[in-house]
Amino acid sequence: MEIRFGTEGWRGQIADTFTISNLKLVCQAIADELLARGTAEQGMVIGYDTRFLSDTFARVAGQVLAANGIPVYLLDTVTPTPLLSFAVRYLGAAGGLMVTASHNPKEWNGLKWKGPHAGPVGEQDIRQMAARVGKSAVQFMPFDEAKSAGLIRLTNLDTQYFSQLFRFIAPVASKKRRLHVVVDAMHGAAGNYFAKALEEMGCQVTRLRSAPDPTFGGVNPEPIQQNLGLLMEKVLEVHADLGLATDGDGDRLGAVDAHGNFVSPQILFSLLTLHLLRERKWKGAVVKTFSTTGMIDNVASLYEVPLREVPIGFKYICDVMQSEEVLIGGEESGGIGIPRHMPERDGIFSGMLLIEHLLGSGQKLTEAVDNLMFLAGHHAYDRADLHLEQKKKELLLKSLRQKPRTFAGFAVEEVQTLDGIKYRLAGGGWILFRPSGTEPLLRVYAEAKDPADVQKLIGAAIQLIEQGKSAAKDR
Numbered sequence: 221m222e223i224r225f226g227t228e229g230w231r232g233q234i235a236d237t238f239t240i241s242n243l244k245l246v247c248q249a250i251a252d253e254l255l256a257r258g259t260a261e262q263g264m265v266i267g268y269d270t271r272f273l274s275d276t277f278a279r280v281a282g283q284v285l286a287a288n289g290i291p292v293y294l295l296d297t298v299t300p301t302p303l304l305s306f307a308v309r310y311l312g313a314a315g316g317l318m319v320t321a322s323h324n325p326k327e328w329n330g331l332k333w334k335g336p337h338a339g340p341v342g343e344q345d346i347r348q349m350a351a352r353v354g355k356s357a358v359q360f361m362p363f364d365e366a367k368s369a370g371l372i373r374l375t376n377l378d379t380q381y382f383s384q385l386f387r388f389i390a391p392v393a394s395k396k397r398r399l400h401v402v403v404d405a406m407h408g409a410a411g412n413y414f415a416k417a418l419e420e421m422g423c424q425v426t427r428l429r430s431a432p433d434p435t436f437g438g439v440n441p442e443p444i445q446q447n448l449g450l451l452m453e454k455v456l457e458v459h460a461d462l463g464l465a466t467d468g469d470g471d472r473l474g475a476v477d478a479h480g481n482f483v484s485p486q487i488l489f490s491l492l493t494l495h496l497l498r499e500r501k502w503k504g505a506v507v508k509t510f511s512t513t514g515m516i517d518n519v520a521s522l523y524e525v526p527l528r529e530v531p532i533g534f535k536y537i538c539d540v541m542q543s544e545e546v547l548i549g550g551e552e553s554g555g556i557g558i559p560r561h562m563p564e565r566d567g568i569f570s571g572m573l574l575i576e577h578l579l580g581s582g583q584k585l586t587e588a589v590d591n592l593m594f595l596a597g598h599h600a601y602d603r604a605d606l607h608l609e610q611k612k613k614e615l616l617l618k619s620l621r622q623k624p625r626t627f628a629g630f631a632v633e634e635v636q637t638l639d640g641i642k643y644r645l646a647g648g649g650w651i652l653f654r655p656s657g658t659e660p661l662l663r664v665y666a667e668a669k670d671p672a673d674v675q676k677l678i679g680a681a682i683q684l685i686e687q688g689k690s691a692a693k694d695r
């Protein structure tokens with residue numbers, strides 16, 4: 221059975237490729253890698269989300285590591301991924317394993333591997349480990365035996381994680397204004413942590429989809445516009461100031477304003493960057509992935525801080541965080557990391573910073589967005605996820621490499637290939653075609669000043685794909 225390591229870690233459909241026997245193979249490979257590096261005795265932290273059988277998979281992972289003599293700190297309850305990453309650093313462990321398929325549909329599960337720096341491991345670590353899969357016999361021991369031998373320790377670091385969240389953010393930041401926030405956990409792992417943190421900041425919180433549910437109520441736990449209908453309704457129903465959502469494992473943030481309108485991760489990333497530069501006066505490079513908005517470039521240049529662009533995957537952002545001083549790194553998908561907190565995305569911390577921004581500026585979310593657009597220029601953005609057979613996907617991407625004269629009526633100025641194929645267009649817009657590394661999808665991202673142009677670009681891309689024609693069509 222194929223074990224594929226994608227944009228982050230390993231994901232597969234439960235009972236298809238994500239099986240207990242494959243999980244054992246992968247965990248044995250990770251154990252072999254740690255033993256070869258000589259870091260195994262520092263131990264590994266293991267956590268799990270609310271997905272089907274995640275707790276069982278987490279125990280199995282622990283049993284393999286323990287049988288290899290590696291001490292395991294098994295988190296004793298469902299936790300968000302950022303808590304697992306924090307735990308790795310707090311305990312000085314060799315790394316961490318999080319059983320989660322993040323934002324994927326309910327049929328999926330997966331394993332994220334974090335390094336000792338408290339962020340995703342790099343490409344090279346994954347390659348080295350993947351080469352070991354199936355090379356040595358799986359070691360496995362009974363759970364209770366591992367526990368009584370002290371090899372598996374049930375661990376809870378909720379209090380310590382809360383202190384970490386409030387290291388930079390003052391509790392009850394303002395008594396003058398009490399924001400009413402709907403916190404939507406999308407039935408995932410972060411809801412109660414997020415709600416409690418915002419209550420401690422003085423917010424009135426209405427909880428939504430906070431009960432763990434492995435079916436996610438029939439909606440994929442990805443905080444994008446089409447999945448946040450319930451949050452939009454709730455915000456209007458209770459007259460909240462805003463709604464905030466986290467994905468299945470709590471490392472991404474989504475938002476809805478008081479009118480029930482979706483506020484994109486592009487805007488949230490840009491707003492937080494502006495907040496850190498202008499209000500907190502922090503410095504450092506801004507790192508964005510290839511599919512992320514140009515607003516970030518404008519904010520970075522306004523405050524004269526360096527901008528770095530990397531392929532999609534937080535691991536690439538994390539690599540930059542290891543090598544230079546970074547202020548903030550973020551992705552189109554809603555994952556934002558602030559290395560002073562952790563070199564890792566944290567939807568809860570990002571949401572707290574957004575609240576701090578609103579409380580500090582006295583603005584409503586819509587006003588904050590208007591102010592951002594005034595400074596960084598008006599940007600419209602959209603993404604379409606399209607089902608396309610692997611072979612057709614490859615053929616399409618190959619044909620797109622040839623620079624057409626125009627696309628959807630816009631002159632193509634440049635073809636960029638950092639990740640997928642991007643056409644930079646006259647007038648400042650762009651379109652990017654890229655196969656997802658976590659789902660069997662082709663993603664099409666587009667940005668332009670005018671929302672109608674974005675729809676025109678996405679429409680042209682869909683048409684191109686549906687007709688199965690090559691990009692040469694427009695030449």
Ligand SMILES: O=P(O)(O)OC[C@H]1O[C@H](O)[C@H](O)[C@@H](O)[C@@H]1O
Binds near residue numbers: 227534553555655
């Ligand atoms: O677009 P995809 O390849 O599906 O990846 C989307 C996302 O996947 C994972 O969640 C990674 O941790 C993210 O860094 C990445 O943005």
